[in-house]
Amino acid sequence: MFYKVFFIMLLLLIFGQFLPRVTIAGLWLGIDDILPLLSIPLVFFFYASQRRYLGPSYNLVMPLFIFVVSFAVYGALQGVVYLNLLKIPTELWQYLKRAICFLIAAITMYHLPLKKKILVVNVLLGASFLCLFIGILQLFKIEVVTSIYGRSDAQISNAMNDNAYQRVYSIAGFSTSWGGMSLFIFYAAVALLTLRLTLQQNLQIKNKQAIFLMLMFFILCLINVISSGSRGAMIAFVVSFTLFLFLLSFRIGAKSIFVLPLICCLLLVVGYVGSTHFDEKIAFIIYRFEALSESAGGGRDLQVLNGLALLSSWYEWPMGVSNAVQRSFNSSWGIESEPFNILVNYGVIGFSLVYSSLLIILLKLRKLFLKSESATFENKVIYTSVFCGVFGYVLFSLGFFYFAELIVGVYSWLVYGVLIGAGLAMRNKVME
Numbered sequence: 001m002f003y004k005v006f007f008i009m010l011l012l013l014i015f016g017q018f019l020p021r022v023t024i025a026g027l028w029l030g031i032d033d034i035l036p037l038l039s040i041p042l043v044f045f046f047y048a049s050q051r052r053y054l055g056p057s058y059n060l061v062m063p064l065f066i067f068v069v070s071f072a073v074y075g076a077l078q079g080v081v082y083l084n085l086l087k088i089p090t091e092l093w094q095y096l097k098r099a100i101c102f103l104i105a106a107i108t109m110y111h112l113p114l115k116k117k118i119l120v121v122n123v124l125l126g127a128s129f130l131c132l133f134i135g136i137l138q139l140f141k142i143e144v145v146t147s148i149y150g151r152s153d154a155q156i157s158n159a160m161n162d163n164a165y166q167r168v169y170s171i172a173g174f175s176t177s178w179g180g181m182s183l184f185i186f187y188a189a190v191a192l193l194t195l196r197l198t199l200q201q202n203l204q205i206k207n208k209q210a211i212f213l214m215l216m217f218f219i220l221c222l223i224n225v226i227s228s229g230s231r232g233a234m235i236a237f238v239v240s241f242t243l244f245l246f247l248l249s250f251r252i253g254a255k256s257i258f259v260l261p262l263i264c265c266l267l268l269v270v271g272y273v274g275s276t277h278f279d280e281k282i283a284f285i286i287y288r289f290e291a292l293s294e295s296a297g298g299g300r301d302l303q304v305l306n307g308l309a310l311l312s313s314w315y316e317w318p319m320g321v322s323n324a325v326q327r328s329f330n331s332s333w334g335i336e337s338e339p340f341n342i343l344v345n346y347g348v349i350g351f352s353l354v355y356s357s358l359l360i361i362l363l364k365l366r367k368l369f370l371k372s373e374s375a376t377f378e379n380k381v382i383y384t385s386v387f388c389g390v391f392g393y394v395l396f397s398l399g400f401f402y403f404a405e406l407i408v409g410v411y412s413w414l415v416y417g418v419l420i421g422a423g424l425a426m427r428n429k430v431m432e
Contacts, residue, residue: 003107055428056107056110078325121192186221187385194378241392326344
């Protein structure tokens with residue numbers, strides 16, 4: 001019973017990201033808010049009913065649960081002390097819903113029969129492609145998909161520009177957020193395509209389209225990252241992709257001899273086409289980076305310095321000053337360099353809890369896919385892709401939000417859950 005409900009929820013979470021958000025009782029909500037909220041008791045009763053459960057453990061996201069519970073209480077008290085106002089730290093919901101969505105994806109993927117496991121991977125890949133395709137449609141100024149997803153009139157206007165200043169945002173509704181998501185989609189697609197190959201081997205199905213699809217995702221992601229105009233996303237994509245090539249060369253050895261030159265040739269072709277046919281766009285990107293340099297990070301340096309200045313007492317460093325206090329005295333939308341935003345709001349303890357959740361997930365994936373007896377060529381590619389995707393997203397978050405992203409923040413956690421659920425199922429031979 002649990003598994004069927006979780007399966008339906010997972011599909012709704014994947015497709016729900018394409019539905020525009022609605023305002024209910026003054027709250028801006030989407031499917032990725034409503035479903036996790038409704039599923040909290042279901043997840044609790046699921047784990048409470050299990051004995052000696054070998055599937056995905058809630059301990060994988062326990063740091064996020066501890067973080068939310070601790071700072072929900074402490075943050076409200078800080079609002080009273082600093083502002084003489086009782087402000088419930090509602091921003092913590094973003095962290096809780098990521099943990100819940102991760103568990104839904106992991107539990108579902110672990111218990112599904114093999115053919116439905118492959119179905120989930122295909123659905124997630126299809127949704128990822130559709131996200132990128134919507135970005136391409138916006139690049140061609142298709143008004144329907146542009147006006148539906150824009151978060152503001154300014155964003156819609158930028159996306160409908162007829163010149164090089166156009167910035168697309170796909171389903172994210174905000175171009176900077178979309179830049180970060182589209183760079184992660186590439187690594188998620190490589191991992192999911194490779195996982196599909198591994199699962200299909202159990203059914204003795206051969207799939208020779210994987211390399212072609214990876215190249216297609218690379219091109220689409222590159223176009224979307226550039227078209228988003230997000231400088232942080234461009235830098236993170238270049239750095240993470242360089243790391244990706246290096247780790248592939250190191251981990252898969254001789255097999256990379258044929259793959260890496262192909263990718264390098266593709267990069268040269270993309271560079272040539274871009275320089276000859278999109279010179280105005282390149283000039284705009286160069287201007288954006290010059291402006292970034294001249295403004296010392298687009299004003300983020302002042303946000304960081306002013307935020308750190310709020311930690312004026314020794315007792316404020318362990319648990320921060322709260323999101324409400326920081327936004328009242330510093331930046332009304334938060335410090336856009338997210339690691340510093342988390343540090344100022346929640347202190348060293350909160351910072352450690354939040355980022356340890358990602359570390360625990362990466363360590364679990366490493367154990368599942370790089371352990372000596374399971375370290376096949378495909379598994380090495382899966383782990384390398386996820387690692388570089390997380391690295392790229394965290395690097396991107398130095399300039400914008402990852403954990404606090406409102407619209408598309410759940411996507412990466414669904415990917416983590418699917419991969420861990422599948423990895424555990426393969427290890428425990430839950431493949432019927």
